[in-house]
Each structure stands twice: as C-alpha cells, then as structure tokens.
Amino acid sequence: MTDQPITVGRVLRSSTAGLAIGCRVLGEDVPEFGAFVKVAQGSTQITGLIYDVQFVDDPLVRQIITADSMPPELRLDQSQRLAPIEISVLVVGFVREGQVYQHLPPQPPATLDEIMTCTPGEVTAFTQQSTFLRTILNAKDAPADELVAACLRLAAASRPEAERHAFLLSAGRELARLLSGDPVRLEGILRRIKPQ
Amino acid sequence: MTLELNKVMNQVDALAQEAEANVKQASRQLDQAREWLHKYANRFEELKARASEVGAAIPVDEPLDTHHSAPEMPERFTVIGADGSAIPPDRHSATMYYLINTASLTYRHGSGEQPVAVSIPTLGYKSQDLYEGLKLVAGNLLDVRRDTAEIERLADAAEAEPRDIPLVALTDGTLLLWVLEDVSEDQRRKKIQDYVSHLARLRAAGAVAGAFISRPRYSDVLCLVWLAHLGKAASRDVIDKQTRGLADRGLFDSDLYLAPGERSAVFVSPSPVNNQYGEHRIGFFYVNVGNEDQTEIARIEAPGWVCGDPELLNRLHGAVMAQCRLVTPYPYVLARAHELAVITTDERRQLESFIEAALLRHGVRAQPSQKALLKSLTGGAKRAFRK
Numbered sequence: 001m002t003d004q005p006i007t008v009g010r011v012l013r014s015s016t017a018g019l020a021i022g023c024r025v026l027g028e029d030v031p032e033f034g035a036f037v038k039v040a041q042g043s044t045q046i047t048g049l050i051y052d053v054q055f056v057d058d059p060l061v062r063q064i065i066t067a068d069s070m071p072p073e074l075r076l077d078q079s080q081r082l083a084p085i086e087i088s089v090l091v092v093g094f095v096r097e098g099q100v101y102q103h104l105p106p107q108p109p110a111t112l113d114e115i116m117t118c119t120p121g122e123v124t125a126f127t128q129q130s131t132f133l134r135t136i137l138n139a140k141d142a143p144a145d146e147l148v149a150a151c152l153r154l155a156a157a158s159r160p161e162a163e164r165h166a167f168l169l170s171a172g173r174e175l176a177r178l179l180s181g182d183p184v185r186l187e188g189i190l191r192r193i194k195p196q
Numbered sequence: 197m198t199l200e201l202n203k204v205m206n207q208v209d210a211l212a213q214e215a216e217a218n219v220k221q222a223s224r225q226l227d228q229a230r231e232w233l234h235k236y237a238n239r240f241e242e243l244k245a246r247a248s249e250v251g252a253a254i255p256v257d258e259p260l261d262t263h264h265s266a267p268e269m270p271e272r273f274t275v276i277g278a279d280g281s282a283i284p285p286d287r288h289s290a291t292m293y294y295l296i297n298t299a300s301l302t303y304r305h306g307s308g309e310q311p312v313a314v315s316i317p318t319l320g321y322k323s324q325d326l327y328e329g330l331k332l333v334a335g336n337l338l339d340v341r342r343d344t345a346e347i348e349r350l351a352d353a354a355e356a357e358p359r360d361i362p363l364v365a366l367t368d369g370t371l372l373l374w375v376l377e378d379v380s381e382d383q384r385r386k387k388i389q390d391y392v393s394h395l396a397r398l399r400a401a402g403a404v405a406g407a408f409i410s411r412p413r414y415s416d417v418l419c420l421v422w423l424a425h426l427g428k429a430a431s432r433d434v435i436d437k438q439t440r441g442l443a444d445r446g447l448f449d450s451d452l453y454l455a456p457g458e459r460s461a462v463f464v465s466p467s468p469v470n471n472q473y474g475e476h477r478i479g480f481f482y483v484n485v486g487n488e489d490q491t492e493i494a495r496i497e498a499p500g501w502v503c504g505d506p507e508l509l510n511r512l513h514g515a516v517m518a519q520c521r522l523v524t525p526y527p528y529v530l531a532r533a534h535e536l537a538v539i540t541t542d543e544r545r546q547l548e549s550f551i552e553a554a555l556l557r558h559g560v561r562a563q564p565s566q567k568a569l570l571k572s573l574t575g576g577a578k579r580a581f582r583k
C-alpha cells in the first residue's frame with residue numbers, strides 16, 4: 001500500500017452495493033485483491049473492496065494466440081490497449097464530512113467516475129469499526145472468506161506495527177461473534193489472518 | 197413496428213438464388229478478363245492515353261499482367277498506421293458540435309519496444325468550425341476534415357521517428373479525396389492542397405506513404421482490360437454495362453494469379469480529382485495479403501513519388517506484408533489505430549452528457565429534441581420485451 005492514492009480506473013457499471021471498473025494493467029500491486037478503494041459521489045466518498053480482477057475476453061487477443069509467432073512488440077502492445085481488465089468492487093460503506101458510515105451509501109457512483117486506492121490513513125480510519133465485516137460475510141458474488149482475510153491483513157498493515165496484533169485480535173473477536181453458528185468457517189478465516 | 201422476419205424469409209431465399217447466378221456469371225466474365233489481361237499485357241504504352249479518356253486504370257511502364265513477390269525486409273523498420281472517426285453535428289442534440297478523433301500506432305519491427313499509441317480528439321463548435329459558407333460541416337465535408345486530420349496525424353507521427361530506420365506510413369482507405377466532387381472548384385483546390393501538404397511532410401520525413409483498402413470495390417483495371425479488348429468501339433457506357441457488378445479484386449483473386457504476398461503491376465488512378473495531386477498523383481496496385489489457406493486481395497494506394505521509385509515501392513509492399521502476417525491478413529497498425537480512434541455509442545452518449553452538464557454549469561439550459569428523447573425511450577432494450 002502506497003502513501004499516495006493511485007488511480008485504479010473508472011466506473012463501468014455501478015449499484016449501491018457494488019461496482020465494476022475498467023482499467024489497464026497498472027503495476028505489480030495495483031489492482032490488488034482485498035484492497036480498499038474509494039470513489040467520490042458528491043460530498044460522499046464511497047469505500048469498497050476489490051474482490052475480483054478479470055482480464056476481459058478480447059477477440060484480438062484470441063487471434064494473436066492462434067498466430068504462428070509472437071514478436072515482443074506485439075506482446076507489449078497488448079498491455080497498453082484500453083480496458084482489457086475489469087475489476088469488481090464490493091461497497092462496504094462511505095465517508096461523509098470525516099465521519100465513517102459502515103452501511104451502504106444512499107446513491108451509487110456515476111459511470112466513468114475515477115476510482116482511487118485508499119491511503120493507509122484512510123484504511124485505518126475506516127477500519128476503526130468492524131460492522132463492515134458483516135457486509136463482506138453476506139456478499140453473494142464475492143469469495144467472502146478470502147476477502148475478509150485479505151482486507152483485514154491489509155488493514156493491519158496500514159497501522160503502526162505495535163497496533164497490528166491488537167487490531168487483528170479485535171477483528172477476530174468480531175468474526176467469532178458473527179460466525180458463532182459456523183465454527184468451521186470461522187476457523188478457516190482466523191487461520192488466514194493469524195499474525196506470523 | 198418491428199421487422200417481421202417471417203415476412204421477409206421468402207425474399208431472402210430468392211436473394212440467395214440471385215446471388216448464386218450472379219457469382220457464376222461473374223466467374224465466367226472474370227476468367228475471360230484474365231485471359232485478355234495476359235493477351236494485351238504488352239500494349240501498356242498505347243493504352244495510356246485512351247485509359248485516361250475513358251476513366252480506366254492508367255498503365256505505367258510495365259506489362260499489365262506483371263506480378264512481383266514480396267521483397268525481403270530489413271531486420272529493423274517502422275510502420276505507422278493512422279485512422280480517424282467522427283461524431284457529426286446533430287440538430288437533435290443539446291447543442292451543435294462535431295468531434296473528430298484521430299489515432300495512430302507506431303510499430304517498430306525488430307526493436308523489442310512497446311508500440312507508441314496516440315489518440316487525439318478535437319471538438320468543433322465555433323461557427324467558423326461548423327459552417328463552410330452556408331453549408332453545415334457534415335457528410336462529405338466532415339469526411340474530408342476527418343481524412344485530412346488522419347493524414348496529419350500520420351505526418352506528425354512520422355516526423356517523430358528517427359531518419360535512419362526505414363519508415364512506412366499507412367492510412368486506412370483511399371488517399372483520393374473523391375468525395376469533393378460536388379464542392380466548388382476553389383474549395384476543392386484548397387482542400388486538396390491542404391491534404392497533399394501532409395503527403396509532402398511524409399515525404400520530407402523520409403516516410404513511404406500508402407493507403408490500405410480492404411475488400412476494394414474498384415473496377416479500374418477491368419475497365420482497362422475491356423478497353424484493350426474493345427479497341428475503338430470502347431466507350432465508358434459500353435464498358436460499364438459489361439463490367440457491372442464486377443470488381444478488380446475478382447480478377448486477381450484466383451489461384452492462377454497472385455500468390456500469397458505477390459503484388460500486381462502499378463497503375464495510376466483515373467479519378468478526376470487525381471489530376472490535382474501534382475507530384476503526389478496517386479497510383480495503386482493489388483496485393484494478395486492472404487496465405488495458403490485464404491486469398492485476400494487488398495488495394496494499396498501510394499503517391500507518385502513512391503510508385504515511381506522501385507526501392508520505396510518495395511518497402512511499402514514488404515511492410516504491408518509484414519504487418520498482414522502479424523495476426524490476420526490486415527495491417528496490425530491499422531486495426532489498432534481503428535481501435536484507438538473508434539467512438540462507441542456509449543462513449544458518444546457519455547460525451548453528450550458531459551456537454552449537457554457543462555452547458556448547465558454555464559447557465560445554458562439545453563435539452564435534446566423531443567424526437568431524440570422519444571427515440572431513446574422507444575428504442576433499444578425496451579424492444580426486447582415485444583412479443
């Protein structure tokens with residue numbers, strides 16, 4: 001996670017619960033599964049988690065795959081072609097006038113709005129409460145268990161080293177409460193966020 | 197109402213029957229034409245003047261049925277492709293404007309470098325942009341502006357390249373501004389001068405300029421063949437009657453003629469507008485850009501200074517073939533330039549909403565016409581629910 005926000009892409013489709021973003025290949029860590037991203041919607045800043053990164057099926061790439069040879073220029077050109085990647089984001093809350101709300105925003109962002117990565121400070125602020133964990137666990141399209149674990153690891157990493165253990169411990173307690181009826185699932189997630 | 201497919205089915209079958217008959221007839225005519233092409237191949241000298249008069253392909257100094265295989269290309273060479281697209285002014289939209297989006301891809305063969313992709317959108321909205329005299333810049337007038345912007349993009353990209361690597365600059369479609377045939381003489385001259393100035397820039401930049409026409413519909417060479425056969429009896433009307441529905445590519449599209457990679461002889465285009473191109477007078481040849489499994493005949497146009505120089509002509513021929521062997525029998529740089537230039541319906545709608553929002557910010561209340569509004573309500577997805 002870098003200190004400066006990075007533009008991930010622009011909104012392709014959106015609803016209050018989730019959005020799809022089109023973008024190009026950016027860098028090694030962007031876009032990253034489980035990363036916190038933000039998009040402005042008027043005075044509201046919607047916060048979401050990246051849960052799926054997909055290379056969109058592309059007829060030209062299909063043709064290139066079947067070609068006899070692939071010169072390096074041809075291969076390099078593919079990475080700069082527009083919108084070859086589609087990213088899915090699960091909306092987990094929003095920030096308005098500095099106040100964090102961990103429920104769905106009143107309106108979705110408009111198409112073509114810019115999505116940025118959240119700074120470590122913003123991630124720390126957003127994850128002071130843990131109500132958003134329920135939203136993730138109930139998500140239908142996202143791999144919920146993996147996503148909870150990935151975003152908690154990133155949220156821990158956004159904090160000073162001394163605070164990480166306590167943060168994960170408190171998140172673990174909240175998960176235990178939410179998943180009290182499903183100990184097997186709980187154990188799977190806890191294993192994934194256990195500090196090394 | 198929507199199209200009732202069941203009512204058109206009988207006609208579709210009749211259409212296919214008609215097409216079958218036409219194909220057989222065309223095939224016989226083309227076999228005959230091919231025979232004549234060989235028979236009169238060496239009469240190129242005497243056919244020159246008559247071809248000009250009748251409007252047939254004008255031969256240059258080589259037999260009509262010559263064919264050349266693709267030359268070897270050096271390890272390093274660069275091909276640039278440019279394309280453009282436009283949104284015409286629409287009186288049903290919130291305000292009057294047009295948009296021209298030009299794009300280019302610079303592909304440096306053998307360099308191992310990432311190709312350079314550029315796209316440049318330009319909005320025309322001032323009254324001097326939107327009108328030429330009393331005419332709104334739409335249709336042909338907008339096409340000419342787009343074509344000129346395209347060749348300008350090509351020249352800009354060519355000027356950015358180093359001089360020590362062989363350079364070829366390709367555009368999609370023709371180099372001839374034939375759509376100018378219904379504007380005033382003065383306007384036409386000015387527009388051609390403008391267009392041709394970019395061909396001169398390409399030449400000065402050391403680039404070989406060319407245009408790639410996929411599935412060409414021209415019949416210039418067929419006209420020439422009929423002219424040779426009919427001799428003094430030939431007139432445009434007679435030739436047109438006998439070659440109606442036929443295209444030059446049928447003449448070359450045969451296992452017996454152009455092998456993969458081979459090109460035809462060079463001819464000069466008989467288009468009247470060509471007389472105003474001066475040293476850039478446009479010539480053309482046909483080339484089989486396909487492979488052993490699939491014949492694909494394309495027409496390549498190039499200015500006089502390329503057609504008259506065997507080295508430049510070879511460079512153009514070789515570069516087109518190298519590009520057509522990358523992915524499909526179509527120059528890769530042009531496919532990508534098209535991809536970069538094309539404006540999708542979604543993008544167009546988005547631009548329209550940006551413009552409406554900007555107008556509102558400036559206190560201009562603008563709404564699409566009632567017709568446009570109603571169309572957006574009745575068209576598209578809603579029709580999917582019809583029984």
